[in-house]
Amino acid sequence: MVPNPGRCERESATLRRQQVLDAAADCFRRHGFHSAGMAQIAREAGMSVGHIYHYFENKEAIxxxxxxxxxxxxxxxxxxxxxxxxxxxxxxxxxxxxxxxxxxxxxxxxxxxxxxxxxxxxxxxxxxxxxxxxxxxxxxxxxxxxxxxxxxxxxxxxxxxxxxxxxxxxxxxxxxxxxxxxxxxxxxxxxxxxxxxxxxxxx
Amino acid sequence: MVPNPGRCERESATLRRQQVLDAAADCFRRHGFHSAGMAQIAREAGMSVGHIYHYFENKEAIxxxxxxxxxxxxxxxxxxxxxxxxxxxxxxxxxxxxxxxxxxxxxxxxxxxxxxxxxxxxxxxxxxxxxxxxxxxxxxxxxxxxxxxxxxxxxxxxxxxxxxxxxxxxxxxxxxxxxxxxxxxxxxxxxxxxxxxxxxxxx
Structure with missing residues (x-):
């Protein structure tokens, strides 16, 4: 079986994005959109803030x-x-x-x-x-x-x-x-x- | 006509309360309940924060x-x-x-x-x-x-x-x-x- 690193990376990126969305959904639900900050979303998703910005430009994009x-x-x-x-x-x-x-x-x-x-x-x-x-x-x-x-x-x-x-x-x-x-x-x-x-x- | 200061005061208090409610409703609508602070509500109502607290204990009471x-x-x-x-x-x-x-x-x-x-x-x-x-x-x-x-x-x-x-x-x-x-x-x-x-x- 030929390894396919490109596909794995894409799948992993999709998974990471989903993880951010789930964490953000939880934050918005619990604290409201205004009060939920990117730092809080990052903490909840178990990622760095920089990592979140790699996937989403801002809260509106999320x-x-x-x-x-x-x-x-x-x-x-x-x-x-x-x-x-x-x-x-x-x-x-x-x-x-x-x-x-x-x-x-x-x-x-x-x-x-x-x-x-x-x-x-x-x-x-x-x-x-x-x-x-x-x-x-x-x-x-x-x-x-x-x-x-x-x-x-x-x-x-x-x-x-x-x-x-x-x-x-x-x-x-x-x-x-x-x-x-x-x-x-x-x-x-x-x-x-x-x-x-x-x-x-x-x- | 006998003046009735008690009644006037009550009417004025009712009016003030309504003023606070209108101001708070505007703040909640525009910024969300979490982000709208008592200071902001007071500013919007044209009153001091202390005055607002005279009528309402906190945002939940509003x-x-x-x-x-x-x-x-x-x-x-x-x-x-x-x-x-x-x-x-x-x-x-x-x-x-x-x-x-x-x-x-x-x-x-x-x-x-x-x-x-x-x-x-x-x-x-x-x-x-x-x-x-x-x-x-x-x-x-x-x-x-x-x-x-x-x-x-x-x-x-x-x-x-x-x-x-x-x-x-x-x-x-x-x-x-x-x-x-x-x-x-x-x-x-x-x-x-x-x-x-x-x-x-x-x-």
Whole structure:
């Protein structure tokens, strides 16, 4: 077997970057974006500050990479629906999992911190809005494909866009609910959401 | 007319407190709860730091008062429905206003900052969770009264609780949408929300 040092190095760099992102996510979550410094992130990641700067220019670049990683996860989920025989059914079947993800305390804390920072930091706002636009576009295509499979008529663009915003609001709202009402009844909410999503997807 | 200095003093104190809350809300929104110091809040309010401490023990006490003020607003809205001939219709008629309030950039920024802080600060979490529980209880009573007026059967407690969480998630999610998608189509969303809320309230 021929050794491949180039590949190993790339893999190691990817791993190091992930390590920085995990450490930074923890710092942002626990202390807020403003209060978390590069030195603290370095300590948490077990690296030198210089090493962190080798991978990321500043905290905004780290946030951008965290948001990118999140977008990749969303794209994977939506791409996963593409091959489903019944896309709408596949979306509805995931509701319970989505509720768990969106009410997870650690994940909610990070999402809320990134949104709070977006509301005052134009650079971070640009990052989250770009991600949001890509997510909305893909979700729209997924819904349209699902409706086509079922022989449902295509939706006027403004109606589709509004349904997408309401669907995303529901799940982003669950991030908020997970913080303000951590004991929420997941099964009950799953049943209610199933009905609401049917209306948004099938009507 | 007999002068009433006691009353004047109380009114002036109330006004001063409001001034501090407005200044603090601005600071939290712009810099985040962690980064906003009492000195900065005092400067913004045009008072001395000692004066601020006369009204509020610490930043958590300020957040508690801001959350209280918000709760009073919610209670007023829900109390306003109480005398409506058709409570469900009155709720639906407010949807456009609610969308505007919840996607207002300044208000969203503050709500998200308070929630982000709640997810890492147990003292702030306690404040927001208490407010949330009161809000849920009142919303539940409002929905039940509305259904009774229309001769609709009462909902099982778990179903009602889940509908309440989904309704609140929708509006809290709009706070998030206002940040990630500020150009959202308010009219389109209003039409979609109307249908979703009908299902949640009337079904």
């Amino acid at each position: 946030i951008a990479a965290i948001v990118d990683r999140d977008l990749v996860r969303i794209i994977e989920i939506l791409e996963g629906f593409r091959n489903a025989e019944d896309i709408i059914k596949a979306i509805l079947n995931r509701v319970a999992v989505d509720i768990d993800t969106h009410t997870d305390a650690r994940d909610s804390a990070l999402q809320l911190e990134i949104l709070a920072e977006s509301s005052r930091n134009p650079e971070v706002a640009k990052i989250t809005r770009t991600k949001d636009a890509i997510g909305r576009k893909l979700l729209g295509e997924t819904i349209e494909n699902g409706r086509r499979q079922r022989g449902l008529p295509p939706l006027p663009a403004t109606d589709l866009d509004a349904r997408i915003d309401v669907m995303i609001a529901l799940f982003e709202g669950l991030n908020c609910r997970g913080v303000s009402h951590p004991q929420l009844n997941r099964d009950g909410i799953s049943a209610v959401l199933d009905k609401v999503l049917r209306q948004l997807l099938e009507d | 957040i508690a008062a801001i959350v209280d003020r918000d709760l009073v607003r919610i209670i007023e809205i829900l109390e306003g429905f109480r005398n409506a001939e058709d409570i469900i219709k009155a709720i639906l008629n407010r949807v456009a206003v609610d969308i505007d309030t919840h996607t207002d950039a300044r208000d969203s920024a503050l709500q998200l900052e308070i929630l982000a802080e709640s997810s890492r600060n147990p003292e702030v979490a306690k404040i927001t969770r208490t407010k949330d529980a009161i809000g849920r209880k009142l919303l539940g009573e409002t929905i039940e009264n509305g259904r009774r007026q229309r001769g609709l059967p009462p909902l099982p407690a778990t179903d009602l609780d889940a509908r309440i969480d989904v309704m609140i998630a929708l509006f809290e999610g709009l706070n998030c949408r206002g940040v990630s998608h500020p150009q959202l189509n308010r009219d389109g969303i209003s039409a979609v929300l109307d249908k979703v809320l009908r299902q949640l309230l009337e079904d």
